[in-house]
Amino acid sequence: MTSDRISRRTLIRNTALAAAGAAVAAGAKSLAVTPAEVTRVVKNGRINQSVSKWCYGKLSLDELCIASKNLGLKAIDLLGPGDFPTLKKHGLACSMINTHGLGKGLNRKEQHEECLAQIREAIDAAAEYGYPNVITFPGNREGMPDEVGIENTVIALKQIAAHAEQKKVNICLEYLNSKVNHKDYMFDNIKWGVEVCKKVGSERVKILYDIYHAQIMEGDIIHTIQTYKDYMGHYHTGGNPGRNEIDETQELYYPAIMRAIVETGYKGYVAHEFIPKKDPLTSLAYAARICDV
Secondary structure, X not given: XXXXXXHHHHHHOOOOOHHHHHHHHOOOOOOOOOHHHOOOOOOOXXXXXXXXXXXXXXXXXXXXXXXXXXXXXXXXXXXXXXXXXXXXXXXXXXXXXXXXXXXEOOXXXXXXXXXXXXXXXXXXXXXXXXXXXXXXXOEEOOOOOHHHHHHHHHHHHHHHHHHHHXXXXXXXXXXXXXXXXXXXXXXXXXXXXXXXXXXXXXXXXXXXXXXXXXXXXXXXXXXXXXXXXXXXXEEEEOEOOOOEOOXXXXXXXXXXXXXXXXXXXXOOEEEEOOOOOXXXXXXXXXXXXXXXX
């Protein structure tokens, strides 16, 4: 325990968050840190780091942009075109653009028209601003066999893949857990998503591999990243259990996971999508630091 605390202090003592980080490491109440007080923790930059806005509801987008820029993050995740002027003002990108909801998606033909219209609109916005990714979901099973869901999702994605290729934008199908957070969600195992990508056959149709969700469903994170690296278009972080801080309170060791991602040659974004229980910016700074491998 003593050596763990010393190691954690060592990681962040050269930042403006050192006092807060030491308090967290010692189990004390975390200190409040404002966006302007945050200083850079990203030094290596081999991982292009981002953060999901929805996890930081107490901060305005402007405030999160200031903190992210100061930390050395490059983008904000899961936003829409209305947010892009704010990102541009701060010199940040949108690493993943929202489209349709996740409960009803591409696994049902009657939902294709509505979902594809929203995906197309997001692709056009991404291309206009030079952003790389838009998100999509298959939806819930509701008794549908997996093979039927695969077939219907492939039919939908084939209709939009050429447009994504033309615009040089990735369509990322998100892997979520169906045990804890998203009961009945269809894409809850890596082979389902890989099969969809294979059948669509487009370099612009990829997987959003959410490490928190994957840990709940299958684990074996590093081996999965190594095996299916060609299908990975985006990553999300999160601590398990609880989807909270990616620190010593949970079971995933993110420095090793980040090294595995780097070793695959991946050049896209890794977005922090955990809900902080401690001081938000202290937790984000620590996450950015340990993922800067």
